[in-house]
Amino acid sequence: MSNKTPVTAKRRLDYQPPAYQIHDIELSFNLDDEVTKVKSLLHVFKQGDHDQPLKLDGENLTLIEVKLNGKSLQQYELTDEALTLSNLPDECFIEIYTEIDPASNKTLEGLYKASGSYCTQCEAEGFRKITYFLDRPDVLSKYTVTIYADKKRYPYLLSNGNKIDSGDLEDGKHWVKWQDPFFKPCYLFALVAGDFDKLTQSFTTSSGRKVALELYVDKGMAHRGEHALASLKKAMKWDEVVFDLEYDLDIYMVVAVDFFNMGAMENKGLNVFNSKYVLADSQTATDEDYFNIESVIAHEYFHNWTGNRVTCRDWFQLSLKEGLTVFRDQQFSADMGSPVVNRIKNVKVIREHQFAEDASAMAHPIRPDEVIEMNNFYTVTVYDKGAEVIRMLHTLLTPAGFKRGIDLYFKRHDGQAVTCDDFVNAMQDANSINLDQFKVWYEQSGTPELTVEQDFAADTGTLTLTIQQHTPVTLDQSQKKPLYIPVRVEYLANDGSSTTDIIHLTQSQQKLVRDGFDVEPTVALLGDFSAPVKVIRTLSAESLLTIALHSNDGFSRWDAAQTIYSQFIHSLTPNGSTLAITQETITALLDGLLESAMEDQALLAEMITLPSVETLVQQVPKYYVESLHSAREKLERIIISHAQPMFEKQYHGLAFTNYDYTPSQTATRKLRNQLLMYIASTEQGEELVTQQFMQSDNMTDTLGALKAAQHAKCKCFDKLMSQFEETWRADPIVLDKWFALHASRQSEDILSRLDLLMGHQQFNHENPNRVRSVIGSFAFFNSTGFHAKDGSGYRYIGQYLQKLDKINPQVASRIVTPLTQWQKLDEERIVKMKAELVRLLDNKDLSNDVYEKVSKSLGYQ
Template sequence: MSQPQAKFLKDYQAPDFHISHINLDFSLAGKETKIVATSKVKRQGQHKAPLILVGDDIVLQALLINGSPASYTERTGELVIDTELDEFELQISSSLDPEANTSLEGLYMSDGAYCTQCEAEGFRRITYFLDRPDVLAIYTVRITADKQAFPYLLSNGNLIETGELDGGLHFAQWHDPFPKPAYLFALVAGDFDLLEDEFTTCSNRKVKLQVYVDKGNLHKAHHAMASLKKSMAWDESRFNLEYDLDVYMIVAVDFFNMGAMENKGLNVFNTKFVLADKDSATDDDYHGIESVVGHEYFHNWTGNRVTCRDWFQLSLKEGLTVFRDQEFSSDLGSRAVNRIHAIKVMKNQQFAEDSGPMAHPIRPESVIEMNNFYTVTVYNKGAEVIRMMHTLLGETSFQKGMALYFERHDGQAVTCDDFVAAMQDASGVDLTQFKRWYSQAGTPQVDVTEEFNSQTSTYTLTLGQSIPATPDGSAKLPLHIPFDIELIDNDGQSIVNKVLDFTEAKQVFEFKGLTQKPVASLLQDFSAPVKLCFDYSVEQLVHIMRYASSEVAKWEASVALFSQSVWQNVERLQAQQAMFIDPRIIDAFKGVLLAEDLDKALMAEILTMPSAGSLIEQTQAVDLDNLALAREFVVGEIACQCEDELAATVRALTGVDDAATRSLKNIGLYLLVKVDNSYSSLASEQFDQASNMTDSLAALTALNAEPSAMREQLMTQFEQKWLKTPLVMDKWFALHATLNHTCCIDTLKSLFEHEAFSFNNPNRVRSLIGVFAAMNTFEFHRKDGAGYQFLADAIIKLNTLNPQVAARIITPLIQFKKFDQQRQSLMISQLKRILQVDGLSKDLYEKVTKALA
């Protein structure tokens, strides 16, 4: 078998042909669904090259040019059509089997409904086409199906005609007036419950809003509908962007590889990000739905009306839209807590990606399988780059840049450079150096030293930046880093609060007129996606926790205090010394519990101790066994010595019904169970009395530290109650996956036979296997390699079923370089085993070969 070949950004060429209009006629009939695609094709430029279309798993039945049979050549994945015509109508008749499509790309079945997923390259599994994002066409779609089985026939745009046909069939015809690339095409046919509402736009147009869910779930669709209306209003008020069609539809399906998809006017969502009521969804679920609904709606302009020229530009739409959905959540809720959530993703996941074999810039230079680049780098680091631009330009100039971007490029497929040019031209700010963020892989490290000269009353910060080498070999030149600082005096007063323009490899900043050495709160609000290296003392961190004007800085200081204590105890264990925790650290956390002016959700974030995975990302090489002991000790000591304050907090907050209060109460409960088994009864009591899923799940999580009779009893009760509710069973599977005990892997293997589990369903796979590999650090990295073998076995099985999911859950196995030689050897042996699999997908081939290289 020939090895998959990489594609390179530098090789981009405009298409030889353009398709301006396409009519799609679907006859949905199970294993032999028939499709007739009629396109208006025009040659671009002076050449005689053939028209080459791409297709996958399609049975070609007929091909006509201007109504007459035409000659063509079929080869693997391509259809080559020789024609001298410069402009013509092309009609392709074909068939396919949606029921056999377990990859969940193209047209497939989800619980008896027809569904599509075309991003990035799924449209080629529907018909032969120029399946690339820079070919924008006007789509008209006719769908015919059995009316009783499929009463709803949906596609992009506006509904223009429906009708009855003989034999119990019916049809619907849709027209989308806005040119779009093939990846935004969507079709859904099924029998659903429908929630309807409407929204009046700023220009007084009425837009029909529809949310389609599986039968029996209508009561769980109201939060998604409310989130949609909030999103539409926010985009008008913050970005002056109005919706442009007569209808906006969301369809929730259980079999879906992604979170959701922004297909023009017809968003297809994973049920996880639509269905919610307080009995079955947590506060985090509610927040996730609001965020993802907002994200997909905001794509209507940043991704749909203006789209990507090629897939290397993916961050053009995704990084920008993540920034927009983060701002949406921050404007509607706690800005500090939302920022903390974004920072955690960067530090725990994106930094790991940057230091691993799949490191790439937010605009990659090469890809083998595009699905592998739907990454935290492209999305979340891409959003941080947009945020830095916003910091440098300010809100007013940033909005001018957005307006100019849409004015120039509405209806076009463009590049990241086009976006930056609009920002630069609208603001007058030179972004030439800043653009390096798009082309350089890796996480910059900023080393900071300080000096105070009492004779000259001058405080000096010296900043140096560097980026470790990455596998892509990208050049490492100095970046433009907006570096936010606050200087705090001994009385807790802010004396300097500003953003430094850090542009050189080494740069000195002086602050004159200071009568005393200040405490510097550095990189406030994570103003740039860099690793900060500064030797904070305990006193400085406690001072920042107490006095920083930024709530995010208070949280960052708490993370640093906890982390320092863990690493110091790792060193003590290595030196065979007793572990110890500085009492000032205990006092700092007690102070949080006793504070009357802190937001409860922020308090909960501060008391949520960094995970093992987060700690691993702080070091170049990890002593995993001693890390496990040290982290457990520090968490336990903080919990034990804050026991009275924790118990008082939990008692005071029990029965209060709001999300922030629940978050603080539940982290308090979790820590109390760490203190003493006697608090397990408190968790059991909460489980029995819980009136919402947040409290039920928190009680189980608190008891999930180790196997016990109480845990088993409550887990069984939970299973029996929610057995027929898939999204809740995902939570039950995830609890099993995070049990840090030697019985974990055997339990997970037995759960493969559970009636609620299916390897064909991505949500089930992610909840059981993905959560284990990504979050159960110590069991996944068992010394005997059983965790690695468990994951590799699952990946090999998924290779033929759903390679996208397989490639996404393999990530912890390819990030092996920080571990000891024994573990590295075991991980590498499993990667080699995967590489030997016959018919290995491009998705897995790319990740495994890069890791082994």
């Protein structure tokens, strides 16, 4: 039994508009190492005729004084969570003087100081740690901010909007005043103060306005910011071309900081980024890092319209901005590189992580109904499944129809805080289509399953597909409704030709009848992953091979290859398999792929990569840890035994060239490093791995060699890792790769290794990146170590989380996730995992963040 007092959940249906609005806020900050003084001046208006008090949110604040219309106010109610003022006039000015201690704020929410700089993170409810305010997204205000600080130590004082004034003071301090002309919620407020290297460029908008672009990075890192700035300019241009959306301020600033809970934050005009999503050069960043920087830079920029200009009415509507913006950054990334490989990347996130969330106690719709801690809303369901729902609208309405809907959405709601229904209604009204059933995607949790039967009448050439949709019961919902699901279908003929359809699935069962076939076609379903669903059907090995080798849809080809691998692996476990794929099927697939001279090297790399353990687990009712890993390793040995000569020939045929981040070079490196993953297990492997590591001129090939050595358990692994650490020990962002490789290594002494890693001079328990690279890598990606049969992996994570929760509840809440996903394990492991959850819950000081996940998991049946 938990010692923690039960926490009341917040519910979407309890939403009430604010009783007051704050049209303007003037903030001043006197930044000081001992005590930071904050003054806020609020211009408050009563909403309607009422006599309700004004309850301002506040946490960890020292209240000094409150004034009403310039006069000191003595009558108020103060608690640990709020400042309440009663008997206010219809319009008034409220001044609030508070003191805070940013240096001791280790949660990295609100205003905090780390690595010598001041920084803010206010989403979702961090602004209440800065000053008393209506900390909710539907209170939109115009901000004027003045910052005072020591000029030598903090030469850059930044906030939202445009800089309107500045000056020096006699005591060595200086001040800067910023004004944001746009109404915004307080979660978009930002302040940064520090000493940085600054990169400056400009962008000329389609209407001819010149926008200053400024990037602030740690001293000595300026050369590693060029890619981020180039990515920003690409994103700004793309948004103008594709959506006619132009940037609206005179300046756009990005600041990179190493201590940050999230990837980045879209604060209006002043984006704050985790350094790992800004800093890159060929020596320190992989192709994946380059891709992620380009994607995240674009994502935060796109929020300027989808999130800032139009924001959420309440946090239950989070997917309104995040799902939509993830879809937009995915479209951008597809246009910048390989559309099919980008799509595969998106689908892996859904299948490995979102499907797992749907199958756990934390299952929830993309617009949740209730929550204890708002920070727990930031999930793969809200973000990535939310993006898939937007993508389905894009498919159903066509790109032109989707653009009409976006245009109407901004015309109606610019400058407002709105709901997911408002977005869908704009899409509906702009295209004269009824989307009432489609809205069920926003309210229903779980992963839909499509059961497909195929019948062919040879005498008439008629093909009939019967599709049933079913969404399994989830903890939060026992009743499920039929969804509106677009299913992309491809019919492959024997001569290699194909035709496509989109089935608009709206009923529990539907039939699709198509005539005119001379012989029964091979049918590929869910092309381009047209909906976030699971497809249950029986396809012959011959049909799967036909799709994998001949489909015109790159995703379908990859998916068919993955199905072949998956079914073979599952056939060797107690789960069995609906179709026993033979070893001959595997070799036929490899021969077809490697001998076809595929032009898309990146797609070939994906097609010869085995499904991850995380994906495999979501395909079966039970996760038999030892047998699944053994079966996957057996398939790997079969592949290497058959294809080694072809792998080596391909590897040596891929030229090493001077590094450039281009689609063609990225694809070559991707294929080469996947080939090396296989070759590393052969007699020549040790030599090739070492050779690539020693001769590499870029981090992609360096890390590719290390990953291959780790996976193949090469003798050279420890030696190469020591060289890597010696080279990069002063660069913590690069060293995170070293931490993660060690933490995900399969070894019997992995827990002792984790202890050694956390004793490294660069490891810091207060830095989310360091914690994620070690503890997160172990919990999420070292499945044999985490799921050790004696429960030691669970105990290790549980004990560490008790300490981490006291430092940073947000990070602890994310890392606890693997401990809550016990549902598919064997009974012995379930007992051990639940025991750790009980230990966590039996902690009266447990944060709401962790309490919510743990208590829900233990309540799951």
